[in-house]
Amino acid sequence: MSIIVDKDTKLVVSGLTGREGSFHGLRNQAYGTDLVAGVTPGKGGQDVEGVPIFDSIKESVEQAGANTSMIFVPARFAAPAIDEAIESGVQTVIAITEGIPVLDMLKTYWKAKEAGVRLIGPNCPGVLSPGKANVGIIPAQFFDPGKIGVVSKSGTLTYQIGNELKQAGEGNSSIVGIGGDPIIGSDFIDILTLYEADPETDLIVMVGEIGGDAEERAAEFIAAEISKPVVAYIAGFTAPPGKQMGHAGAIISGSSGTAQAKKDALEAKGVRVGESPTETAKIAVEVLRSL
């Protein structure tokens, strides 16, 4: 097993006729992902390298059996595209697009929730299950199949850690980029839950960064619900504090959202936190081999 994407994934790409969409969609196909359709309104009936294009995601579900949608459309049109995917009948929507207005995502988040559709992203690199399927822009060559599940807010940082795991001889069940936007479809807790239930995952690496309180919430959740070992890394200890305005954010979360606060919250619940990506990978390998 693995989580979210695998051999049963039947992928439809919104924006497959665009430059980025076709580049990454076809790369995903070359990796072995079952790319069944593309969607561009008004271009139904055409094809991209033999992959049929439909006018709507719904048609691709009905006619090509798509069950997973990837969104690669420009930011200002992306929220309606995600909404369309949510209503089309696919089970999973993976939104790569960055720069979507947050209040658009707020509405879209609740639509996905109500429809029972799993939404990953936006502003994320997607999901890779090594040896099975890749949906998104994660460079698969840096990851081998294995027992470590990775969940991360950041793209390149994940590649860095994944590559260090690979060099140490370990691999991954899945790598999930959840995105760093204020409103994302699935957060750490959602993905930790999936890894906990996945028999092929023995250890979880969680990569967070400053802002919000998702890491602090995850720390509580790990202590209560996760039996598998979790190793974490947090980026942004020296990040600029920004031009602070008001302290309302701190009031809600009860946390300042700094890297130190997140590290402290995780360590208080027994989660080991690496000082650097390298140390994080080292701890993960050490813990995995001691199981």
Added chain:
Amino acid sequence: MDLLEYQGKQLFAKHGVAVPSGEVAATVDDAVAAAERIGCPCAIKAQVLIGGRGKAGGIKIAKDAEEARAYADAILGMDIIGPHGEGPFRVDQVWIEGGSDIASEYYASVILDRGEKKLLAMVSAKGGMDIEAVAAEDPDALVKRHIDPTKPFDAAAAKSIIDAAGLDEDVRDQAAEVLVKLAEVASAEDANLIEVNPLIVTNDREVVALDAKVTIDGNALFRHQDLAEIADTAEDPQEAMAKEKGLTYVKLDGNVGILANGAGLCMSTLDVVAQAGGAPANFLDAGGGSKAEAIVDALTVITSDEKVTAILFNIFGGITRCDEIAKGIVTASQQLDLKLPLVVRLDGTNSEEGLKILAEADLPNLNQETTMIDAAKRVVELAGASG
């Protein structure tokens, strides 16, 4: 994007929230002229993006034109340090507004709660002071209620929050109306944070927003032309240059120039440099799929900061190809006649080709390292002490 107080108040006024009328001024003479038009007593308020302006001496009440001149002269050009040591923030503009007589001071805000994925309304009868302290010392005094995203936020919904906060009974309907309008500002203007402290009741029992803290979602500026114009004028010149070139750049105080790809890796690079005892000069995310040209642009931006004494490239190529980065480094070194020590760590897609390009160029100031940590240590050594 954070708005200055007066810009926030203009947004409030646009949506029907009562604010004191006023004028913005950038010179002492303009400030005095404004004070004369508005009439004294009037408030002279420093326009900077930081709290604690009053304590720092950035807000004064002038009882006549002569005082208005003295205060405007003192405040314009002043450097304000935030309550947690932020800044300094130089005061380029003052806002002059009519003096308000204050019967009560409340607190009201509407902000995005990332965790709950809802807007959150907060109201307190204890306004005019540090709301964090109120929340800590007397949590019941701050009423927090999420706004149901599936229903319109109407006067009745707002009223229940106002009632719970225990505001004076005669102004509750007015205050509820203000809260509805603040929520309307949030959705209509793509604001992620709206904070009014204090929201006052005047002696005439009118509810007025005496301050405004507003944060607009930068991703939504494409549908707010007026706000996009503010964003363009508010930027630091180096940050503006970077943005024009499609790079994300944030200037910091140190002397180690940083270039990485991806925001997460870039933040992590800053951390590792700091752990090695160095002081980063900037955050620069060259983005995914950077081409050689982008590297030239990035180096132009980094080296325009005179404090920089050495530069670290930390690249893990995913979509970004290391050979493109290497070409960019070589081209930029020649074009910009770079003499500063460079430390380069290239890994990932096409790293071998990239390393070959660097080896062939044989740049005298270039140092290669294979790991992120060694690269950080090296650049800190080469940069020397900051300052």
